[in-house]
Amino acid sequence: MARVINDTTAAPPHASVEMEVPIKWSAQGLEQASKGADGVKSHLVVDAALRAVVFAASAAAVVVMVTSKQSKMIPISPTMAVSLDANWNQSPAYIYYVSAFSVAGLYSIITGFFSVFTLKKTGVISTKMLFQLAILDSVRAHLSPN
Numbered sequence: 001m002a003r004v005i006n007d008t009t010a011a012p013p014h015a016s017v018e019m020e021v022p023i024k025w026s027a028q029g030l031e032q033a034s035k036g037a038d039g040v041k042s043h044l045v046v047d048a049a050l051r052a053v054v055f056a057a058s059a060a061a062v063v064v065m066v067t068s069k070q071s072k073m074i075p076i077s078p079t080m081a082v083s084l085d086a087n088w089n090q091s092p093a094y095i096y097y098v099s100a101f102s103v104a105g106l107y108s109i110i111t112g113f114f115s116v117f118t119l120k121k122t123g124v125i126s127t128k129m130l131f132q133l134a135i136l137d138s139v140r141a142h143l144s145p146n
Helices: 027-067 092-120 124-143
Strands: 070-077 080-086
Touching: 027 092, 027 124, 092 124
Parallel strands: none
Antiparallel strands: 070 080
16 A cells, blocks of 8 residues: 655745735935935935024024013102113013023034034035034033023
8 A cells, every 4th residue: 555645845826926026126215215315415404403493592582582671660759750771681480481582592503513524524424513503402401491
């Protein structure tokens, strides 16, 4: 008697379909692969522009606070009133406001300089600088309340 041994390592008949997908190379795919450097450069341009906006906003806030004066007529008697002037340096909250926005403006000048500097560089250096500036921004945002 001949004994039939089933081969369990053979592929079943329903699995004999070819599953390999051919790779198609085209100029469009190569263009998308080379857009990585342009993407980083456009991020750096937006980063530098936003840092310039932060500087302009903080400078405007400081200028408005420092140059503004408010006067109020305080009645001393029914027929007499005295004018009192209020200034930004008479309140600790306003002093903090001016100093905080001054620091924010200085920070945006320094990091804006580095953003413009990395626009000149390409490749890994600009990507590293963009990452380091993002980390520095998050640390500064965590340490200061504004």
